[in-house]
Structure formats: structure tokens, C-alpha cells
Amino acid sequence: MRVALFVTCLADTLFPQAGRATVALLERLGHRVEFPPDQTCCGQMHVNTGYQREALPLIRRFAETFDGYEAIVIPSGSCTGSVRHQHAMVARRLGDDDLARRAEEVAARTFELTQFLTDVLGLDDVGAYYPHRVTYHPTCHSLRLLQVGDRPLRLLRNVAGIDLVELPDAQACCGFGGTFAVKNADVSTAMLADKMRNVLSTGAEVCTAGDSSCLMHIGGGLSRLSAGTQTVHLAEILASTRAGR
Amino acid sequence: MNAREAAGGSTFLGLPTSPRGVGHLRGDEPFPVAARRALADAQLRRNLGRATTTIRAKRARVVAELPDWEELREAGSAIKAQTMANLDGYLTQLEAEFTARGGTVHWARDAVEANQIVTGLVRDTGATEVVKVKSILTDEIGLNDALAAAGIDAVETDLAELIVQLGHDRPSHILVPAIHKNRAEIRDIFLREMAGVDPGLTDEPAALAEAARLFLRRKFLSATVGISGANFAVAETGTLCVVESEGNGRMCLTLPRTLITVMGIEKVVPAWADLGVFLQLLPRSSTGERMNPYTSMWTGVTPGDGPQDVHLVLLDNGRTAALADPAGRAALHCIRCSACLNVCPVYERTGGHAYGSVYPGPIGAILSPMLTGIEDNASLPYASTLCGACYEVCPVKIDIPSILVHLRARHVEEARHAARAPDPEAAVMAAAAWTMSSPARYAAAQAGGRIGRLFVRHGTIRRLPPPLSRWTRARDAPVPPAQTFRQWWRREHQDPR
Numbered sequence: 196m197r198v199a200l201f202v203t204c205l206a207d208t209l210f211p212q213a214g215r216a217t218v219a220l221l222e223r224l225g226h227r228v229e230f231p232p233d234q235t236c237c238g239q240m241h242v243n244t245g246y247q248r249e250a251l252p253l254i255r256r257f258a259e260t261f262d263g264y265e266a267i268v269i270p271s272g273s274c275t276g277s278v279r280h281q282h283a284m285v286a287r288r289l290g291d292d293d294l295a296r297r298a299e300e301v302a303a304r305t306f307e308l309t310q311f312l313t314d315v316l317g318l319d320d321v322g323a324y325y326p327h328r329v330t331y332h333p334t335c336h337s338l339r340l341l342q343v344g345d346r347p348l349r350l351l352r353n354v355a356g357i358d359l360v361e362l363p364d365a366q367a368c369c370g371f372g373g374t375f376a377v378k379n380a381d382v383s384t385a386m387l388a389d390k391m392r393n394v395l396s397t398g399a400e401v402c403t404a405g406d407s408s409c410l411m412h413i414g415g416g417l418s419r420l421s422a423g424t425q426t427v428h429l430a431e432i433l434a435s436t437r438a439g440r
Numbered sequence: 441m442n443a444r445e446a447a448g449g450s451t452f453l454g455l456p457t458s459p460r461g462v463g464h465l466r467g468d469e470p471f472p473v474a475a476r477r478a479l480a481d482a483q484l485r486r487n488l489g490r491a492t493t494t495i496r497a498k499r500a501r502v503v504a505e506l507p508d509w510e511e512l513r514e515a516g517s518a519i520k521a522q523t524m525a526n527l528d529g530y531l532t533q534l535e536a537e538f539t540a541r542g543g544t545v546h547w548a549r550d551a552v553e554a555n556q557i558v559t560g561l562v563r564d565t566g567a568t569e570v571v572k573v574k575s576i577l578t579d580e581i582g583l584n585d586a587l588a589a590a591g592i593d594a595v596e597t598d599l600a601e602l603i604v605q606l607g608h609d610r611p612s613h614i615l616v617p618a619i620h621k622n623r624a625e626i627r628d629i630f631l632r633e634m635a636g637v638d639p640g641l642t643d644e645p646a647a648l649a650e651a652a653r654l655f656l657r658r659k660f661l662s663a664t665v666g667i668s669g670a671n672f673a674v675a676e677t678g679t680l681c682v683v684e685s686e687g688n689g690r691m692c693l694t695l696p697r698t699l700i701t702v703m704g705i706e707k708v709v710p711a712w713a714d715l716g717v718f719l720q721l722l723p724r725s726s727t728g729e730r731m732n733p734y735t736s737m738w739t740g741v742t743p744g745d746g747p748q749d750v751h752l753v754l755l756d757n758g759r760t761a762a763l764a765d766p767a768g769r770a771a772l773h774c775i776r777c778s779a780c781l782n783v784c785p786v787y788e789r790t791g792g793h794a795y796g797s798v799y800p801g802p803i804g805a806i807l808s809p810m811l812t813g814i815e816d817n818a819s820l821p822y823a824s825t826l827c828g829a830c831y832e833v834c835p836v837k838i839d840i841p842s843i844l845v846h847l848r849a850r851h852v853e854e855a856r857h858a859a860r861a862p863d864p865e866a867a868v869m870a871a872a873a874w875t876m877s878s879p880a881r882y883a884a885a886q887a888g889g890r891i892g893r894l895f896v897r898h899g900t901i902r903r904l905p906p907p908l909s910r911w912t913r914a915r916d917a918p919v920p921p922a923q924t925f926r927q928w929w930r931r932e933h934q935d936p937r
Binding site: 202204206207208209210211212214215218230232233234235236238240241242243244245246247248249250252253256280281284288335336338339340366367368370371372373374375376377378379380381382383384385386387411412414415416418419 | 471472475476479767785786789790821822823824825826827828829831832842845846848849850851852853865866869870872873876877878879882886889900902907908910911913914915916917918920921923924925926928929930933
């Protein structure tokens, strides 16, 4: 299978370990991963902030860059959600029906990492080893836009050595919301406070999720408090092995 | 600009929105400013947290009982979409049926006209006091203010609306207007404002309800005019329908001689059978009950029984403008259950007053700007993380997150068309798009971004310059890595590029 990685601009620039882990994981599972260097950003921030016209070239770039791959894997629920649920809609709204059609074709072959592992590869156990106490935050876009359900938890439960603890009020939004975190910084912080309270109540060493953006928010708050709990992308846990430690 | 772009930006400008200076669809300050004050109110946070958590759990329990809940939502959504596509026909049918059964129909273009019509009707009866059924729509148009200006006292008879009215306050929730008050605060309001109240009143819910009952009973028995909104109007029969919990609404609908109903034009449903869908969806979504205690329906005038002079005021007030927006018109499908408020993490923390409009929460964040025009409620579409909890519970499947995104685009497009001075955000967005449109520029920007490492102190970034200071006020910023992913990839794979 010709698998392409869309690493996301955020992971590329600020959290490359999430991208490297995705590559390591997929290669360990026997797949050759390609990284088309023409990729940049999915345009989600532009669309969600109202700048659809500015997002259009990014949507076109995504469709062109990933044309021809059998599967495009993204270690992010919200960027996958943008490709799947926004690209064609924005193209159509701005009158580019041809791009909308191509965006739909590419979107049908685009998968969030845990969807790819479970639905496409048919795996619940990726042979990982991670001897830590971990709690999982289901990010809103993976949960409600992509409907990933318990796929990430199924994968995590099969990680050897893991002590997986349930996060109270897990489905509540962490308060990130892209530019919301800056435009409505006070409300965002109030939501973050409740999320952190719940994370800390589990006694977990690690809070994990499928989105670097939400983790940047939660992790930034935990770091400010010197709370002693780290945020780690789900791909890093699934890529971790006994041999690699 | 092509035709599609025009459809997404400016065709609505020709249709009238709700006028300024009347009613309660606009706040005095932007959402983030009002929200900051609300967040600082510990009592409010506690009241809201407790109330929304309770209603959420009740709703989830009764919705889970129905195996065909998703099919019901589909049906509700389909009926509303079909109604909106033929709204003109259903409204004239409703008018004909209502009139044939002895009622009188009035058409109001906006809040000003509706207030004039209702005030005139009450004046004609000679009444100086009216009893009101809980109605958000009459609050939308500021009817009580208009009546007061004409020397007419409007008495709210819904318990929560009465609390708000006596407290000289504003409703903060569609279904539970006094959700921001706890029972101790309510007792204080009653002791201070309620004529003839027992000075030994406790804050027991039963005692508070009894005090309100004694106060309102006198009003019910003396009133000659009742004013209501409507949850539904059936076009094929001319029937109006109000659902409620207390029975106070039914008192207003049956005891006075004159009954005036003010209704948004989107509340019409085609057929009697459609109520079978909505009367299942609404109570479970709003109060978390299988069925609401009181469902009142009336069809014109019945000689010798109930009100003998029955009026219906059909109000537009920006609804046709909302209907003209293909990507936003589903906001008109709302049946005012308030499930979206109860699950919204933003609403739960700020309460309804921060939204400035009688329609708060996720539905208010789309409905209010569509009724007023976006420039008058420009901060509301951004008052959401797009977490999607609202869409998940909406009984008529309004895709609120997508409409929020659409309205943000309309806002940006309208500002652009108005050719105002370019604002910093637009400049940043344009620059980011330009950068991201070229892998070379993007890689160069990534290299430049590592300038962020200059802000690192003791391994973290605790302070960034504005506007990113709004991030670092409460959160550390990530330290840019020594090597981006694509640099690593290139080294690892000896990519000649």
C-alpha cells in the first residue's frame, strides 16, 4: 500500500516527535511511508477563523500533493476532520466545484492515525510497550467529527506494561479551539482548569491524545503549574517498544 | 468575485434584519469582555455548573430510553427543512385556517410593528394589566418595555420569568431563565419585591413555589388579557400549541377573555401529525422528561369556553433574512429546547448574560447574528471552540459548528467588502496563507520560527509578546525543537531536495 504521511504543520514545526513516532510505528508494522515534501498546512485555522478565501490555495495544495496515494495518514483528529469535512465544503462555497470533487476523492482516502490502524489495517494491538500510568483525552474533533469512538482506547489497552486510567468527564472540551484560545483566552483558560483538574485527579504520569494542538494547550497549562504530568502524543506511545527503550 | 462567493457574502444585505434600539438581541459589549466578568462570579459558576450537570444527566437518561431517537431526530430535521422550503405557503394556510375558526391574524415585519400591534390590541380592551405565558420571543422584541411605555403592566407568570422580572434582571437561559440564581438568592428577591409575601419565607423550593402561587393566583383571577408565544402552529388546522411544566401558562391561555399570541414565522409546522414527532423530541431534550406536564392547544374561538377574542401576530424580525442564507438557514429549525446550552462548555462557564441576546449559548451564537446582521453580534460566532457537543444533542440536527464557521466567514467577507482599514488579524491570516502556499516559504518560516527559542528560560517559554501573550498568560508555550520534522526526514531519507 502506498501510504503518505501528512504530518501537519504543527507537528512538523513544534512537535516533530509525533511525526517521527508515526513513521516508526507504520514502518514497524511493515509499511513503507512516504512524506511528500510539497505538503504544508490543511488550512483549518484559516477556515475556522473565517478566512476561507485564504484557505482555498491550501486546500488545492493538499488535493494536488496527495493525489495518487492509496492512504493518507494524519496524526491529528482535527486536521483529518478539516480534510474530511471542510475542504470540499469550502471549495464548493467559493465556487470551485472541480476542486470540491477532487477534495472529496482525497478525503475518502485520508485517515486519522487510529482509524487507519484499526479500520484499514485491522489492528487493535500494535505490539507496543509503555510502562507508565496514562490517561487518555478524546479530542473533540476525533470524537464528534470523525466518530473514532473507542478505537484509540482499544489500541491503548493492548499496550504492554501500560497502566491506563480513565479520565473523569473525558468528553469535555479542553478549551483549545484554535484561535479561540487567544480570542476568548479567559473562557479557554477556565475550561483548561477543569480539564487539568480531571487529569491530575487520575494520578497519571502522562496525558495522551491524538492531537498535538489540544496537547499543546493541556501540556502548556500543566507545565505552567509544574504539575509533574507530561503530555505525549498517542503515536509516541504506540510507537514505543521494549527494544526501543 | 464569482456568483457563489456573492451568495456566501452579500445577498442577504437586501433583506431587513431586526432593527436596532428595540428588543433584546444585542449586548452592550463583545462576548470576551462580558465573559470575563461572568467567569469571575464564583456563585454564578457554581449555580450554572450544578444546574447544567443535572439537566444534562436527565436528558441523557430519557434519550437513551428511545431506540428510535436518531430516526426521530431525522424526522424532526426533515419536517423543518421541508417547512422552510415552503414557508410562504404554510403561513398563508395557517392564516386562512386560524381566521376561519374565529381568530384574527396580524403580520409584523419587525419588533417595532409587533409591539405596536400588541399594545394597540391591549389598549382596545381597556386593560392596564396583562398576564404572560413564558415566551422568549416577546423578550426578543422587548414587548414588556413597550407595554410599560403605554401604561400597561405585564406580569410574567412562569416562575423563573417571575423571578427574573421581580429581580429587575435578564433571562440567562432559554428554558430556565433564572438558572443563574440559587434558591437563597430567589428568596431574597421575593422578600424584597413580592407584594404581600410572608416575611418568614424560607428558601425551601416548596415554600418559594407556594409564595409565587399565592401571588400569581390573584393575577390570574383578575386578568382580562393573556399574552403568549407559541411552540408550534399547525398550518392544516390553524391550531396553536404551547408546552410548559407549571400550568401557569394554561391559566393565562384559558382564563382571560382576550388572548394574544406572538409567534416567529418559523414556528409553523405543516400537519397535525408533525406534532407527534416534536412532542417526543422537545420535552426529552429540554427538561429531560418523557412528556411535559402541560400541553395546551387551541384552535380559534369556542363560544362560551375560554378566550373569546383570539389573535395571532406573525413576526419576521430578521427571519426572512436568515432564511435567505442557504448555509445558515437551518438555525430557524430550532425548537428552543436548550439542550445545546446545557452541554456547551462555554455556556456552562459564562452563563447566558455574556451573550448579550435573549438567545444565548450555541444556538444563540448563530441565531442572534443572523437576526440582527453579523456586524451587530460579531463576537458571537467566535464564542465557541467548535467542540461539536451542541450538534450531537440537537433534536433537529442543526449543524451548529458548521454554521458558526460559515458565519465567521460571512463576518470576514463583509468586513472585507466594507473596505475597512485592514485589521492585524486579517494581515496575519493573509501572511500565513501566503507562507503556507509554498513549501520553500513555509520551510523558511519554520527556520525563522526557531527565533522562539530566544524566549526560552529554564527550558520553557513563559512569556511571549502580544497577541501571543494571551496564550502565555496561563500556559507555557512549546519550545521550538532543534530540528523540524521535515529536516529530520530529509536527513533520514537523504532526500536530495
